[in-house]
Each structure stands twice: as structure tokens, then as C-alpha cells.
Amino acid sequence: MNATDFPAGAPDATDDLDAAFPFDLPPLVEGDPVDVVILGAGVNGAGLFRDLCAQGVNCLIVDRGDFGGGASAAGSRLIEGGLAELEIGDLAGARQAASERNRLLKNAPHFVDMLPVVFPVFSWLGGLGAALATLLGTPTAPRQRGAILARLGLALHDRIAAAPVDTPRHQLLSRQAAGAAFPELASGIAAAGLYQDARITAPERLVYEMVKDGLDACPASRAANWTRLVSCFGGSLSFESEDSTDFAVRPTLVVNAAGPWIDEVNAALGAPEAQVAGRRQSHILLDHEALRRQLDGRVLRFEMAGDGRVLTAQDYLGRVLVGATDAPTDNPDEARCPDEDIAALLDALRTVLPDLEFTADQVVCTYARTVPATAPDEATGQTPRPGGPIPIIEADADRPFPILSLVGGRFTTYRQFAETATDTILQRLQRSRVQSTEHLAIGGGRNYPGNPLARSVWLAEASVATWLDEPRLETLLERYGTTALSIAHHICDHVDADRLPDSRSVSLREIDWIARNEDVVRLEDIVLRRLNLGVAGLFTSRDIEAIAIVAASALKWSPERRAAEIEAVTTLLRDTRRMRV
């Protein structure tokens, strides 16, 4: 398409709304007072930013990429309520994971929900010896878990999980019952566990919403994506943003929340220290209707033959998301799923579902990332618990601020991790906590209609206010939570029938709203993070081109910039995500 070929309904460059400065905030100027600078806006940095802002602490959060574009965008999209911790005998960790999962169900109901998990086992006694060793203090998860161990683990999980009231308790299905419920499971199974746990549909948006919540709570705070740390000198940090604007701040305290890049950032701050031991983990997305039908809304939890690593397969927007492999790496930038990881995941599927066919052709998309695991302590050789005590590098003569590092917190427990970090920071700033985040709904989770009656009232009222029909509003509510109302208001001025050419559930006005209101810097921010369809590889090149046209108009990109953005996204999807676009 030419620059002038706007799809019908796409606002053109003369649209009366100005391309908004991110979050409509004035830009930072030299010497602005900043109490805390947070480097890295993944779930941990954004969670901390939100908590500190809720206490009125003036913060700057900076990411060299987009908000939520690091390891936080590459997980298995599960919010596990403690089973992984139980497997290594960490009862306190399991309780914490369960209560944080339950809080997320309440605070982010637009993206986090419960669903059944099926867990086939191939023996009765497997893993008992390893479990006994765990009870005696070996912190290693058992392999080849058998039915007795599954029964004990799931019973304990039910006890600690305190799941929402209508959640069914676990069952241990006999081989026949499991075969009836999941006919394609390998005939050699002994039994299957069936229990309930949670998943997150849009982790990228959740991270973004936390940043936005922080800014709403503390108008003096600032957030900057696609902004580089250029130097750290004499207590001053200098940054440069994508459009070459530079600014500097002198913080009282710095938080390194750079995930797998934590060691790199500490070195850039003049405080080299090995805190992270990275592991590359890969996921694949399959176009596999037979497996999707078999899953029927359930997660399949199964073991990788040989190493006992737990894998999951689940329906994700009509594709089947399978992961993750695990391999040590010292390269935090690894982001391409190698052939060997694809082969290993397909082999694992063949073992548990031998009658279904799995081929590399069915893999439509992949993602891989280095996970920020904690490095072993140099003195003791022990590996600290991820998301555990927060390492602090104290100020020195050349660097008048201390650095706190947030290593390894997960989606499930990010809030509690952020709370611990916030309390440490408040103490150092000699300030007090003014509110807890325990019951603070996130972004589009605020005023979310959580039961069928509230939902039908919400839809009816929104329909009257915006003139959109209820099925359309339902789609928007699913996608954005209650933020859908603002989007629907924006849509209703114009024609909602103008949609992306292939992803017909997304309208051009919807993209226009995102581009104007959600701090979009690059095209990939919309394609891969503000909307989750791109993660499942659902956008075609025609869709990407249409998104680029709308974004270019909203953000006043030149035709050259627009073409470069399309080229960059296409290369990213093709080379890194292995999509056939």
C-alpha cells in the first residue's frame, strides 16, 4: 500500500487528536528530583514501580526496550499456586505462591483465571525415593512422578491452595477414567491427576498496566521505554531515548530490575557482581486442531522423558502453546528457539500422546528467552531462592547511591517480591508505607464485572453508552478488561466495521486508540505486547501493514519510518519467532 492508501476508517494525519506524548506527561528535565530509578520494566520492575508510586515515592522507570518485552513476555503463561514449590519441599514458598495466585485472580480478573490441569503419570511408586530425599533436605524435584506421589502432592496442594470457593478439589483418575477424559493419552499411563490452577492470558499487557497504574498514583513519577542508560558518573545517570532526547537524573537509590541483564547493568553502574545464572527456555506454538480439541480448555502437564522436567501444553488463542525446554546459557540476549529445542518439545509430545502426529511443519511460531535465575553464592556455593532476599550493593565514594537487585521473581509472586523491596526502600528513604497492594486491582481489572449478572449489566450499560453491540463489547472486555470502555468510546465515534484484513476481531479504531494512548514507540509494541494475538503468530503480513498504517497516522511517522517499522517487525517475527510471514 502507498502512504495515502489508508484503509477505510483509519484516521489520517489530519485527525484532530494529537499524537500523545507517552502518558501525557511533560518530559523529564535535567535535575528533576527522583528518589528511585528502576532500570528494567519487566514484571518485577513494573511491580515495584507501582508499589512505590502507591506510597507517593517519586520514581523513574526506564527500559531499554518496551515495557514487559524481556523474560516477562516469554513465560509459560501459568500462575501456579504452589505445586512447583511443594515438589522441592518448600512449604512456605508454596503457601506464598498460593495466596499470591489467589490475589492475582482478584486483582487481575481480566487476564488471570482458573482452569483444569491434567497430569498423567506412568507408574504408581515413581518419585517416592526422591520425595523422601526432598523431605530430608535435598532441594531437587523428583523425576518420573508416580500416582502415589501425585495423590499426596495434589492433596497437599488442595490444603494449602485455599482456591476460590467454587474450585473443585483434585482427583486421581484411574487409567480407564483418564483414557475416557483424554483418549489420546499414551496407553501406558498408570493414572492421571486432575486439579485446578491459574493461567495468565496477557502478561505483556499486565506489565504495561502496572506501569500506567504507577503513573496514575504518583503524577511526579515518570516511565520511559526504548530508553538507553548512556552513562553513570558522579551520582548522575544519563539516558537517551529512541528519538535521541537525552536527560539525566541524580537518584537517591537505584533498583536493578533488568532480569537476565542484571549483571550487565550492575557493570554499567560501576558495580560488577555476578548475581544471575541464566537458563535459555523455549516455547513453541502449534497449529494442531486435534491436540487443541483433545485439550478442550485444559492444561496438559507432562514430563520431559529422561530429565523429569515438567512441560505444559495449553490452548492459547486457538494455537497450542508448549514449553519449556531448559538449557544453561551465559547469553542474556538469546531469543531464538533453536531446532534442537523444537525437536525436544515435539518428542516429548509424541511420548505422552503417541497416536497424534507431531511435525515441525505444525510449529507456526516460537519464543525463547533467558530466564533470570539466581547465581550461586560465591562464598557458600548455595543458590539463593529466586525472589528471596534482595541483594544490595552499598554506595561508595564514586557512586553515592546504593543498588538493589531484583533477581528471579516470578509472575505469580511478583507482588510480594515488590512489597519486600518497597519496604526496604521506604526504610532507607525514612518513609512509611501508606497503602498495601494486596487488594489493589490492576489496570483493566478495576471494577471488573466478575460474575454473570455483573457482566450482563456492564455489557448492557456499555452498549447504551457506546452504541457497540454486546458481542463486540464482550470481545473488548476479554481483551482489555474494563479499559474496554475507553476503547469502545473511541471506536463508537467512527466505523467499527473497518477491521484488520485477516484478524477480523481487531478494528482499526482499536489500533488507533492503542497507538495514541498506550505509549507505543515501535510497531512491535502493538504487534507483540499491547495485543496478545501477535504472540500466537496470528497477525498476517497484511494485518501488520494495516496496523502500521494506523500507527503511522496516529504517531505521525513518515512513510520511510512506517516502511522501516514494517521491515523491522517482519524480520523480528521471521528470524526470532520463526514465523512464516
Ligand SMILES: Cc1cc2nc3c(=O)[nH]c(=O)nc-3n(C[C@H](O)[C@H](O)[C@H](O)COP(=O)(O)OP(=O)(O)OC[C@H]3O[C@@H](n4cnc5c(N)ncnc54)[C@H](O)[C@@H]3O)c2cc1C
Ligand atoms: C520460559 C519461561 C517460562 C516461565 N514461566 C513462568 C510461569 O509460567 N509463571 C511465572 O510466574 N513465571 C514464569 N517464568 C518466570 C518469569 O516470567 C520471569 O522470571 C520474570 O518474568 C522475570 O521478570 P523480570 O522483570 O525480572 O525480568 P524481565 O522481564 O526480563 O525484565 C527485565 C527488563 O530489563 C530491561 N533491561 C535490560 N537491560 C537494561 C538496561 N541496561 N537498562 C534498562 N532496562 C534494561 C529489559 O529490556 C527487560 O524488559 C518463566 C520464564 C521463562 C523465560
